[in-house]
Amino acid sequence: MREARLWEGLSDTRVQCKLCAHECVILEGGAGICRVRENREGVLVSLVYERLIAQHVDPIEKKPLFHVYPGTRAYSVATAGCNFRCAWCQNYDISQMPRHLSASRDQGRSLGTRVNAEQVVRAAQRTGCCSIAYTYTEPTVFFETTYDIAVPARAAGLANVYVTNGYMSAAALTEIAPVLDAANVDLKAFRDSTYRTYTGARLQPVLDTLKLMKHLGVWVEVTTLLIPDLNDDAQELTEAARFIVEELGAETPWHLSRFHPTYQMTDRPPTPESTVTRVLEIGKAAGLRYVYGGNSRQAQSTRCHACGEMLVQRMGYTILGNRVTPDATCPACNTPVAGIGMAAR
Numbered sequence: 001m002r003e004a005r006l007w008e009g010l011s012d013t014r015v016q017c018k019l020c021a022h023e024c025v026i027l028e029g030g031a032g033i034c035r036v037r038e039n040r041e042g043v044l045v046s047l048v049y050e051r052l053i054a055q056h057v058d059p060i061e062k063k064p065l066f067h068v069y070p071g072t073r074a075y076s077v078a079t080a081g082c083n084f085r086c087a088w089c090q091n092y093d094i095s096q097m098p099r100h101l102s103a104s105r106d107q108g109r110s111l112g113t114r115v116n117a118e119q120v121v122r123a124a125q126r127t128g129c130c131s132i133a134y135t136y137t138e139p140t141v142f143f144e145t146t147y148d149i150a151v152p153a154r155a156a157g158l159a160n161v162y163v164t165n166g167y168m169s170a171a172a173l174t175e176i177a178p179v180l181d182a183a184n185v186d187l188k189a190f191r192d193s194t195y196r197t198y199t200g201a202r203l204q205p206v207l208d209t210l211k212l213m214k215h216l217g218v219w220v221e222v223t224t225l226l227i228p229d230l231n232d233d234a235q236e237l238t239e240a241a242r243f244i245v246e247e248l249g250a251e252t253p254w255h256l257s258r259f260h261p262t263y264q265m266t267d268r269p270p271t272p273e274s275t276v277t278r279v280l281e282i283g284k285a286a287g288l289r290y291v292y293g294g295n296s297r298q299a300q301s302t303r304c305h306a307c308g309e310m311l312v313q314r315m316g317y318t319i320l321g322n323r324v325t326p327d328a329t330c331p332a333c334n335t336p337v338a339g340i341g342m343a344a345r
Contacts, residue, residue, distance in 0.1 A: 005144055006035055006171055008043040015044045020083050020140050020167045021205035033200070034141040035098035036081035036111070038228050046144050048079035051112030052240025053094045054136050055120075057127045059317040063135060063163050064255050064294060065221055066302060068182045070312050071319035074161065075124035078136035079145060080111050084165050085200040088227065095137040117149040121156050130341075131159035131181070138169040142270060143176070150179040159340070166209040167201055173212055182219035182340060184255070185210055189224075189231040189239040198230070207243065213247050219340050222248070223255040223294065226271045227280060241286035243316070250287050251280040251338035257294030273297065289338070304330040304337070311337060 006018040013028040017037055024032035025228035026039040036048045060074045082095035089095055098111065124132050132153050134146045139162045162176075162183040185206070189195060190204040213220050222244055226232050241301040244252050256279050273315040276293045283291035289305035302312040313320040322344035324330070328337050 001045050001047055002049045002144065004044040004046045005147070005175070006169065007037075009042055013023045013039070014345075015039050015042065017044060018169055019143055019172050019204070021168055022167070023169075031098075032083075034081045034083040034138070036079070036141050039105050041212045046142070047098070048081055048111050048142050049144050050114055050116050050148075051079055052115045052145075053080045053097070053112040054078040055115070055123065057129060058133065058135075060131060060133075060161075060179050061163065061314065061317040061319075063133055063184050064223065064293060065161060065182060065184055066255075066314075067221065067253055067337075068161060068219060069159065069291065069341040069345075070302075070322055070324075071130060071345060072130035072341075074131045074133040074135075075120065075127060075129040075137050075158075076133040077115075077120060077149070078139075079142040080137065081141040081196055082138040082143055082165075083167055083201070084138065087198050088225070088259065089122070090264050091136050091287050092263045113183055115146075120149050121158065124153065124158055124233045125156065129158070131161050133161045133163060134335070135161075135163035138167075139164055140172060143168075143172055147176055147179075150176065150269070154179045165199075165201070165205040168209060170208070170212055173209060173216065176219055177213075177216040180218050181225040183213055183220070184221045184223055185213070187222050187240060190236045190243070191231070194231055207247075211247050220248055221255065223257060224279075225257045225259050226275055227259045227265075228268050228271055228275070230268075232271070232275055232279070234278070234282065237282050238286065241288060243284045245287045247297060250289050252288070253290040253292060254283050254288055255282070255294045256296075258296050260295070302337070304333060304335055306330065306335040307333040309333065312342075 017024045029040045056076045080097040086320050110292045159181040166185040193202045276296045293299040300314040312322045324342045326343045326344045
């Protein structure tokens with residue numbers, strides 16, 4: 001436990017968290033929506049500082065990040081907690097864990113294992129990782145841990161990447177951006193009503209984060225989980241694709257993932273492959289250069305948007321071949337390939 005970043009005291013013992021767009025006002029002894037930031041006698045503290053609930057080595061493609069050092073590994077870490085309540089969360093056992101603990105201040109051990117920044121950086125180097133990914137749950141809620149790892153990681157030559165719901169405050173993003181190389185942001189829907197009903201959040205702060213990331217020079221990839229009869233309407237997805245093109249740039253990768261019933265949403269079937277096919281075409285028609293299918297047999301490889309040449313051939317998370325030149329261009333037509341470290345390694 002340590003004092004949190006980005007908060008202010010109010011006129012009494014209440015505090016207001018400034019870390020994410022919820023801007024929770026927290027009574028003494030209470031916690032924010034994430035359940036891992038608590039008011040202790042007028043001081044906001046993080047209950048999960050350096051308490052990792054997960055540490056794994058993953059392909060960077062699993063994040064998914066297809067335009068960040070293809071074929072490399074990411075040392076992936078998480079703490080418990082999340083500031084969303086997604087009914088379809090695939091990692092609900094750790095993201096929602098703090099909600100099920102009867103008394104968080106007595107359950108420190110349940111909230112993760114103590115691991116400091118130096119240990120994480122050494123583990124990433126020892127396992128041959130190219131980056132550290134803050135993932136599985138929402139990195140915003142363990143911001144202090146991500147920042148304290150990201151600074152020495154950058155100094156050691158490692159990249160830092162967020163896998164995030166994009167609900168962080170502008171202050172938080174501005175603080176982490178100098179050491180944040182890339183982010184995959186979940187654009188869960190393009191309707192505010194869907195966000196309010198199924199996540200307990202709002203759409204606009206996510207759109208604001210995406211635009212600010214682009215402005216601050218963070219490489220952005222977007223993921224949308226296609227859920228039958230919830231966010232798979234053609235008009236809605238066309239609007240989402242146009243937003244990405246107009247506000248983030250045509251070079252921004254859009255990952256379209258298939259839904260599988262889980263957690264509190266088992267009342268609908270998995271996403272048909274035909275839906276992925278349809279939305280891939282929507283993305284291309286809007287002008288996006290790189291559109292991918294997730295949890296799907298479709299569109300996993302990267303082709304040159306100018307001539308169609310195969311650049312990075314993938315099967316699942318495995319790279320079968322990479323023909324991007326050392327100066328990050330297509331070998332057939334010399335068109336630049338957008339991303340970070342795209343050249344064959």
